[in-house]
Amino acid sequence: MIKVLLVDDQALVRMGFTMMLNSQPDLTVVGEAGEGEQAVRLCHELRPDVVLMDLHMPGLDGVAATRRITAELPGMRVLALSTFDLDEYVVAALRAGAAGFLPKDISPEELVEGVRVVHRGESAVAPRLLTRLIGTFVRASRSPAMGVPPGLAGLTDREREVLVLIARGRSxxxxxxELGVSPSTVKNHVTSLFGKIEVRDRAQAVIVAYEAGLVSAGA
Known part of the structure; x- marks a missing residue:
């Protein structure tokens, strides 16, 4: 059973999501929070597997709450929710450790699958939507002072090639x-490069690739 904590400042939204998730045999909503501070506290108390986190809330917003939860409870997965497809808060949430994001107007089926995906340790962001977001916001905000991300120089040529393809939205x-190798070989490369550049999932790997200048918007 996948335990879910809902975080949204609108009670009606929480009610709707609760009905969607509790209708599934493998999902259960263990708690609700209306703001970020309460969300952090309930994460410590209830230890959910997945946190559905609204990004736009008064007080401690979803980005700050995500940063605290992923730092204080590293095994906990946060799935960010945003009203807008292209939103700087989304990239900030991914940087803060969110495992992915979904728009709030998704179908019940997409919401349920998103929770399952992040629980499996994957990123619940459509690859091409992710690259569009990163290309719009990360590259625009990158400054030369940021330098090369740690660990990038230690990548092999093939690992760097795989990272570029991930950033271009390839599964x-x-x-x-594309490389003429087996999926298991690709998985091994992905695991290795994630460890070297110190990222947890594909979402953060794409951010590193853009910030390092390995790819650019539209490339």
């Missing part, structure tokens, strides 16, 4: 086909 299967 592991697509990368395997």
């Amino acid at each position: 592991n299967g697509e990368i395997a086909q």
Whole structure:
């Protein structure tokens, strides 16, 4: 059973999400929070597997709450929710440790699958939507003082190639086909490069690739 904590300042939104999630045999809503501070506290008390986090809230917003939760409870997965597809808060949440994000107007099926995906340790962001977001906000905000991300110099040529393809929105299967290798080989490369550049998932890996200048918007 996947335990979910809902965080949203609108009670009606929480009610709707609760109905969607509790209708599934493998999901259960263990608690609700109306603001960020309460969310952090309930994460410590209830230890949910996945936190559905609204990004736009008064007080401690979703980005700050995500940063605290992922720092204080590293095994906990946060799935950010935003009203807007292109929103600087989304990239900030990914930087803060969110495992992905979904727009609030998604279908019940997409919400349920998103929770399952992040619980499996994957990123619940459509690859091409992710690259559009990163290309819009990360590259625009990058300054030369940021330098090269740690660990990037230690990547092998093949790992760097895989990172570029991830940043261009390719799935592991697509990368395997493009490079002429097996999916398991690609998975091994992904695991290795994630460790070297110190990221937890594909979302953060894409940010590193853009910030390092390995890819650019539209490339």
